[in-house]
Amino acid sequence: MDRAGLPASVSPAVSLRGATMAFGDRVLWQDLDLDVAPGEFVAVLGPNGSGKSTLLKVILGFKELSAGTVRIDGRAPDLRARNVGIIPQQKSFAEDTPLRARDMVALGIDGHRWGPRLLGRRRLASRVDALLEKVGASSYADQPVGILSGGEQQRLRAAQALADDPKLLLCDEPLLSLDLHHQRAVSSLIHHQACDHGAAVLFVTHEINPVLQYVDRVVYLAGGRFHIGTVDEVMTSEVLSDLYDSPIEVIRTNGRIVVVGVPETMEHPHGLQTESIHESEDNAR
Numbered sequence: 001m002d003r004a005g006l007p008a009s010v011s012p013a014v015s016l017r018g019a020t021m022a023f024g025d026r027v028l029w030q031d032l033d034l035d036v037a038p039g040e041f042v043a044v045l046g047p048n049g050s051g052k053s054t055l056l057k058v059i060l061g062f063k064e065l066s067a068g069t070v071r072i073d074g075r076a077p078d079l080r081a082r083n084v085g086i087i088p089q090q091k092s093f094a095e096d097t098p099l100r101a102r103d104m105v106a107l108g109i110d111g112h113r114w115g116p117r118l119l120g121r122r123r124l125a126s127r128v129d130a131l132l133e134k135v136g137a138s139s140y141a142d143q144p145v146g147i148l149s150g151g152e153q154q155r156l157r158a159a160q161a162l163a164d165d166p167k168l169l170l171c172d173e174p175l176l177s178l179d180l181h182h183q184r185a186v187s188s189l190i191h192h193q194a195c196d197h198g199a200a201v202l203f204v205t206h207e208i209n210p211v212l213q214y215v216d217r218v219v220y221l222a223g224g225r226f227h228i229g230t231v232d233e234v235m236t237s238e239v240l241s242d243l244y245d246s247p248i249e250v251i252r253t254n255g256r257i258v259v260v261g262v263p264e265t266m267e268h269p270h271g272l273q274t275e276s277i278h279e280s281e282d283n284a285r
């Protein structure tokens with residue numbers, strides 16, 4: 001194993017070295033070393049504002065590190081890179097968005113290409129139909145996306161991200177708004193992309209239980225620090241109490257993990273609580 005957690009013979013899909021992200025004197029995480037292997041499913045956990053989405057944005061090339069390096073398949077992040085699927089954090093479409101559900105999924109296949117489509121119209125349509133079926137969206141395939149519920153829209157985002165057979169899949173709370181049945185369908189699809197198609201998966205979530213059976217490693221971010229390891233290594237009372245700097249109890253029951261005692265909000269060095277930062281961001285939009 002190297003220091004970032006992979007056997008030396010495996011070439012990482014994502015590699016971070018000494019990665020540090022700070023805004024002024026507010027450090028989200030620092031000196032993060034992480035290699036994610038093809039086919040590996042990594043859950044990224046942590047409280048609001050700990051820098052989970054920011055980590056995905058760095059890997060995508062949307063944000064630059066304050067220090068350290070990030071490599072995607074050995075290269076610098078490139079926003080135009082093919083083979084990267086993204087399930088973004090949920091935001092609703094405006095009601096009058098002029099796009100049908102099936103068009104949104106099709107954009108995942110040919111939306112980023114200029115010129116003639118690589119797939120013929122019939123093959124494109126049948127691939128889109130198969131994806132819609134897998135996420136349970138066939139019944140609303142021809143509906144405008146703007147009138148769909150949050151969970152229905154979220155299932156389309158998952159189908160779109162998987163449409164082009166990505167080798168790197170970045171998921172930002174992909175199960176948000178989904179009922180239990182569709183949580184299972186979408187997390188199993190993402191797992192399938194990892195284990196059968198060799199995609200490296202980074203899966204940001206507040207709730208590890210729906211994906212517990214799929215997770216190879218956890219990156220837990222909290223209070224400007226992090227801990228990386230298997231579920232058994234990270235999800236312990238000792239590790240979480242250390243990260244939160246407060247007594248936490250991790251209980252395993254009926255194949256689930258229950259974390260008791262997480263502080264309701266974590267104070268940040270600039271004195272604001274995460275909740276109020278997000279509120280003021282939303283108000284500013």
Ligand SMILES: Nc1ncnc2c1ncn2[C@@H]1O[C@H](COP(=O)(O)OP(=O)(O)OP(=O)(O)O)[C@@H](O)[C@H]1O
Nearest residue numbers: 023028046047048049050051052053054055274277
């Ligand atoms: N450009 C910026 N300048 C200052 N602070 C920023 C900037 N971008 C992000 N932040 C702050 O960094 C923190 C981490 O944001 P991020 O969205 O990564 O958190 P998160 O862990 O994904 O949280 P959540 O669980 O609420 O989605 C937030 O408190 C945010 O306000």
